[in-house]
Amino acid sequence: MMDYNEIERKWQDAWDKAGIFSPDPGEKEAFMVTAAFPYANAPQHIGHLRTFGTADVVARYKRMRGYNVLYPMAFHATGTPILAFAKRIKNNDSELVKELQTFHVPDHEIEKMTDPLYIANYFIKEIREGMKLAGYSIDWRRSFVSIEPLFSKFVEWQFGILSKKGMLTKGRHPVGWCPNENNAVGMHDTKHDVEPEISSETIIRFKLEDEDSYLLCTTYRPETLPGVTNIFVNSEAEYSLCTIEGMSGSCYAAKSSLKALSYQFSIKELKEIKGSELLSKMCINPYTGKSVPVFPGYFVDPEIGTGCVMSVPAHAPFDYMAIEKLKSQGYDTKGVQPVSVLEVKRDKHGTDAEEGVVPALRYLRAVNADVNATDELVKEATKAQYKDEFRYGIMTAGRLSGLSVADARESVRKELIEKGEASEIFVLTNEDPVYCRCGFRVMVKVVDNQWFINYGDKEWKKTAKAALAGIRVLPEKSRNAFESAIDWIDLRAVVRAQGLGTKFPLEQDKIIESLSDSTIYMSFYTIYNLIAKLKPANLIPEFFDYVYLGKGNVDEVARASGIDYETVKKARESFTYWYKNTSRHSGPDLIFNHLTMYIFNHAAIFDKEFWPKQIVVNGMVLNEGEKMSKSLGNIIPLADGIRKYGADPMRFVEIGGADLFSDSEFNERAVNGVRERFELLNEYCSALPAMDAGELKGIDYWLYSKMNKKIKEATAAMENVELRLASTHMLYNTILELRRYKQRGGMNGMVLREYLSNVTLLLQPMAPHISEELWHALGNTSFSSTEKWPSVDEDMINENAEIGEDLIDSTISDIMQVIELMQKKTGAKATGVGIIIASQWKCDIMNSLAVKKDIRQAIDMAMANHKELQYDAAAKYAQALMKKVNELRVVSFTEEEEFKALSEATEYISSAIGMAVRVEKEEESRSSRAARAHPMKPSIEVS
């Protein structure tokens, strides 16, 4: 048994000592690999092997292909999660403490984690250790943290440029808000890590007849305005008359809804009235001008929206039910009748459309709801109807006629907002109320004067598309996602009121939001080791202008910044050297934010030659079929996994275990399978010294052929970062081939050494430690890490050698079948087997037919070439073949070659079937079954 951890430590130390992964600019062509940097709030779990490991495999492969490869790594700590973390520790949050304990964070460390910087530093150290254990070939000299002052200088410079280029704008923006802490809240600020989901609704005002005031209704479905028959209010609740910013006149809304509204509009209360007082009134539909009455609605919640809803009984089951209930209670509903304003071409969830039946009623019937039905049931009907109507509905009412529901909604909404009759309001759409960690209910606040990066800018989108066109996206099928991400991304709020990070240059009391400060940081790696010792004050914009944009000259920049001449010069050289050829790695979840912003910012800031060249997107890692998550408690810390299974087996399973884009599965069985195969390779390597070299046999040529094919295919796979395919070639097929080689009596030490040497090198990117170990077991003294990738000798790819082996296999399996059937039938035991090989003329006829499909020509040709051949026999054979002429393939073996291949394998075949074997040619055979032989399908005679 190999001790993986010992082997890994040994080679990691040796690499460190040799400094082979800390490159500087040189003669060789550069290649830089970067992976989305880890957030410094927890050590890594095995899922991180996917992105960082894939990046490492690419780095290692490219290094062996002769590139000067740089794989740097930094750490992200910007934003609020680390602050929230510190606060939770302060509050003794047991959930968090438990989580930390799964990562073996000692209690005395947890105690100190009330300090955000301490947290970041602690985990950065942990993560770095984990990455070393995993064997990543990282240049640690270039490692920085996204909250350190030098990096902030760089980010300030970046935003200076964005500002100058007009990419920053100001506007209104809704955010989740805690009224207690007066803070924006994101997912990590809420109880149970719920993301506040915000969507927009429409407030529509209905003018009260004979009064200079309005009723405010909230609705998702403004397109149903033509179908409004009345308004519902809650007759038990208090209502307020108030003035609302952005709407002229005074308006009524439920008193208990005002608080939430006040975070989006400034509101002044004038007076209060009872809901019941509104009941006697009539009001005017702003879209149709029609007058409608106000009724009490049992289901109206005064806390939601404005506490008034417009009633569309034809299309809203709740409205329909409410009116029916009123009627049954003897309430005077003034003869209102449902008005249908749209029709659905196909009913998915409701009953079939019936002439004259109100749509809402159909959906209610579909769930068996009567007048006494529960709200749950009505809700179900509502959902179904809304879904169908939004998806398939076509408007039938008035000017909206013919429009789809979605289009009509936009059109009505826009028209009313322009006229000042409606306004947009934001609401939380989470199923359950969302609570801040402090216990207060989260609401929506609209922030004015919010700074945005304007990714909606048409010209910028165009440049980004141009940049994308020049990027090699792997896997290629994810390019679509990038295309649509570029189209879709719009304004992005760029600052926050709190959090760690860089101050926003245009508004010094705000912090640049954490995804926005890390869009071009990869370029910072190229110079970080040169400037690490400088003071922030040295890093003036002119310095970055020179380094990244080539503006100005060394002398001036050196003088102005106080940085010495050599460093300035080197920094520019380093950037231009490393940044021309880059590969960016990340998970699929970042396509719609980070990676797209990465493209946008590069396109805006850098010269074309420094735009991204390659983006590799990889899937996640699942643990025994389930997503790893804190809540499931199935996270495997990286260090634990490596300690238990070894880094290389873990790497192999996680990185090579699935297609790039699909998720890979961690399971113990697979890891053990890999370990066993490594052991087997190791055994073969140790057995080598005892083996002699001798004359090459057929099976040796076969192994050579397989080896070269393997190199060819593994190389192609690595070029496309198809790591699953590559791993199949490199390890799994290797084991199958070695097994066969041995079974077929292969024992040529020279051949085997060459084969194993190449396999060892192929394995290097994915299993670097094992590769080094085997490489030395084979007697080498260099690092396999810095060796050349094996090259293909096309001449040694020998199809015939492989066909020969396939022939042997298929013959054996045919023999076994025949024997089995015979024994079943006659009960007699077989004692010997004759293999009879088809005559050359059969082969000739078959090949001729396969190419030409001309029976005449085939027979003539065979007759001409084989004097002994009877015309009858040739014709009969050719006719039989004609029946499936379309399936015929050219046979590349001659009778002689077929005979040779099988004769040489007699020993193997007879040991496989357990009895004596005789091989003969058809024309020499006296067997009655001889004529049944086909090319590559010898006749079998069992005696």
Place this chain on the structure above:
RNA sequence: GCAGGGGUGGCAGAGCCUGGCCAAAUGCGACGGGCUUAGGACCCGUUUCCAUAGCGGAUGCGAGAGUUCAAAUCUCUCCCCCUGCACCA
């Protein structure tokens, strides 16, 4: 809803772009056999159905339709699943 990706044998998962060599790689599982004191590991075989002294046939890759001499693979329609939807890293 919008966007992106999928649906293949007991399971996982290739193949699909570039139609035929695909009853469909590979791994796992199950079954039978070998090795072994026994188990594990390892090795060999079987693993849709029917037929059969092997080389044949039927059904078949979410459902349906189409194109083609030929479809898991191309086109259309439908159904279902997964992921993301933003200021959050």
